[in-house]
Amino acid sequence: MKTNQIISPENLVYAKPELMNNNHMHYCPGCSHGVVHKVVAEVIQELGLQEKTIGIAPVGCAVFAYNYIDIDWQEAAHGRAPALATATKRLLPDKMVFTYQGDGDLAAIGTAETIHAANRGENIAIIFINNGIYGMTGGQMAPTTLKDMKTSTSPEGRNVQTMGNPLKILELLALLDGVCLATRVSVHTAAAVKKTRRMIKLAFENSMAGKGTSIVEVVSTCNAGWKMTPAAANDWMVENMFPVYPIGDLKNI
Amino acid sequence: MSEEIALMKGNEAIAYAAIRYGVDGYFGYPITPQSEIIETLMEAAPWKTTGMVVLQAESEVAAINMVYGGAACGKYAMTSSSSPGISLKQEGISYMAGAELPALIVNVQRGGPGLGTIQPSQADYFQTVKGGGHGDYKLITLAPSSVQEMADFVGLAFDLAFKYRNPAMILTDGVIGQMMEKVKLPAWRRRRTEEEIREQCPWATLGKTADRKPNIITSLELDSAAMEKNNERFQAKYRVVEATEVRYEEVKCDDADYLLVAFGSAARICLKTIDLARKEGIRVGLVRPITLWPFPSEVLQAHSGRVKGMLTVELNAGQMVEDVRLAVNGQIPVAHYGRLGGIVPTPEGVLAALKEKIVQ
Numbered sequence: 007m008k009t010n011q012i013i014s015p016e017n018l019v020y021a022k023p024e025l026m027n028n029n030h031m032h033y034c035p036g037c038s039h040g041v042v043h044k045v046v047a048e049v050i051q052e053l054g055l056q057e058k059t060i061g062i063a064p065v066g067c068a069v070f071a072y073n074y075i076d077i078d079w080q081e082a083a084h085g086r087a088p089a090l091a092t093a094t095k096r097l098l099p100d101k102m103v104f105t106y107q108g109d110g111d112l113a114a115i116g117t118a119e120t121i122h123a124a125n126r127g128e129n130i131a132i133i134f135i136n137n138g139i140y141g142m143t144g145g146q147m148a149p150t151t152l153k154d155m156k157t158s159t160s161p162e163g164r165n166v167q168t169m170g171n172p173l174k175i176l177e178l179l180a181l182l183d184g185v186c187l188a189t190r191v192s193v194h195t196a197a198a199v200k201k202t203r204r205m206i207k208l209a210f211e212n213s214m215a216g217k218g219t220s221i222v223e224v225v226s227t228c229n230a231g232w233k234m235t236p237a238a239a240n241d242w243m244v245e246n247m248f249p250v251y252p253i254g255d256l257k258n259i
Numbered sequence: 260m261s262e263e264i265a266l267m268k269g270n271e272a273i274a275y276a277a278i279r280y281g282v283d284g285y286f287g288y289p290i291t292p293q294s295e296i297i298e299t300l301m302e303a304a305p306w307k308t309t310g311m312v313v314l315q316a317e318s319e320v321a322a323i324n325m326v327y328g329g330a331a332c333g334k335y336a337m338t339s340s341s342s343p344g345i346s347l348k349q350e351g352i353s354y355m356a357g358a359e360l361p362a363l364i365v366n367v368q369r370g371g372p373g374l375g376t377i378q379p380s381q382a383d384y385f386q387t388v389k390g391g392g393h394g395d396y397k398l399i400t401l402a403p404s405s406v407q408e409m410a411d412f413v414g415l416a417f418d419l420a421f422k423y424r425n426p427a428m429i430l431t432d433g434v435i436g437q438m439m440e441k442v443k444l445p446a447w448r449r450r451r452t453e454e455e456i457r458e459q460c461p462w463a464t465l466g467k468t469a470d471r472k473p474n475i476i477t478s479l480e481l482d483s484a485a486m487e488k489n490n491e492r493f494q495a496k497y498r499v500v501e502a503t504e505v506r507y508e509e510v511k512c513d514d515a516d517y518l519l520v521a522f523g524s525a526a527r528i529c530l531k532t533i534d535l536a537r538k539e540g541i542r543v544g545l546v547r548p549i550t551l552w553p554f555p556s557e558v559l560q561a562h563s564g565r566v567k568g569m570l571t572v573e574l575n576a577g578q579m580v581e582d583v584r585l586a587v588n589g590q591i592p593v594a595h596y597g598r599l600g601g602i603v604p605t606p607e608g609v610l611a612a613l614k615e616k617i618v619q
Contacts, residue, residue, distance in 0.1 A: 057468055058466045062328070063477075072477065077466075078465065078475070079474075080328060080475075080476045080477075083327075089325045089327075089328065090324055090327055092314070092325055093312075093314075093326065093334075094329070094332055094464070098453075118321065
């Protein structure tokens, strides 16, 4: 079979979403961000929200999210994305507004902005990448870093007596009346990606319907920061992250 | 039709002027001595009339970042606070300068440092005009000295902010914020439609249409060569502002032998000092900078060739005096008189300082 026959339209089972451009991604091979970006772009496209979407990028590895998905973006200061999203959605109530934040951004420096935006029930979607580590700055301890997990600022492992416990911020957020969706997903298998796609779609629909705040936590790998191969990182995540951050809906109303 | 004249506090004038000017969003956090701004807005409930959003944020940090989000959409977004809260907002102000976002920040100053006092002060001059946040940036700064100017400068600040895509500040203090005066409120102005914003602010994040590239509001640029170019663009813009937007008031300068230089509430005290001094035969005038950045250096430089000395009067330990000295460049003596920690100078105290420090 020749190449032209293979790539003929009737054989097409998979394509890059139109909203994703051809810029080279800066993410490490094996990182979960690329998959989640693709899912976000696919869902915006499927919902026909290209002209109605405003994304808020964080500080962290996803700081350059705006380089890859062709929608309007605002780049926030570290942790402040939910504050930007609050004003954006309130001033443009017919738009779909989402933030894309890592665990350091959302659960450490931006804890107040996250909790209060959710408590007000801002009609925004929050995509929360939890890989238990600061990737961009080179593998330091995050609020979500597991007990005894080694990072560059916990070289002997996270001592929960002195460094605090892994922060289950989704459990905190699910308690708030303003939250309509708090769900934990992953992207390590094809089935998991499909589930993630469904939940991100629901979160974006909730934003448009004005149902309140939706948080989709994607338990993710940082194989570079964890110093593992991508495959080993997936296995390590299932074995070690999932027991602390169990997959599934905490709230879906 | 008779003019609409009202009696109100400076803080209330800010709130009513914002509603009438078609401001889209106010985001703030309570702090004395400026809480009347958000209280007046909540009482007036403009979301029922003009559609203006008023939101009490969880912190000053959140409030300034809400302003960033609103401004990124091309909306008229503002916040207000007082000195300790303004310190918290510096991160957001620097980011807005870096992302070239127009917005209004009101600082009703109180005495510091730290939690300080709730009484009036002008000790945030350096913070406002010399930086405050990180990086090489400038904040357009208007200093009202009456309740009327509190009302008028809301619109002026937004006009300048949008003209130059730069944040602007109204730098006032507890005296002007709390005192009541007659004020003529600005005319009603309709909030702009989304179509109008798309036309006036083609950079705004209102959703990407098929006919343009994505709009990205960011202050980040990791390529140093490109970041230097960004900085050079900012600096070129600042030079245009300095050449175009200087505002000041001169009082009895024509025949003056000595000049007082003061802004805001301190300038009002100086008006009385001028009368007291002239009764004693000392010809004194006043230059009142209205824009603190851009600073009216040229008019002070021009006067320095003619008058015998200048005294800056400030509610601080001597901040604006440095800019006056730079303008005068050693031509004549320049001294400073100020009271600290929330104490307001008296006209007599200013006159005594003038005689002691300047009048030969």
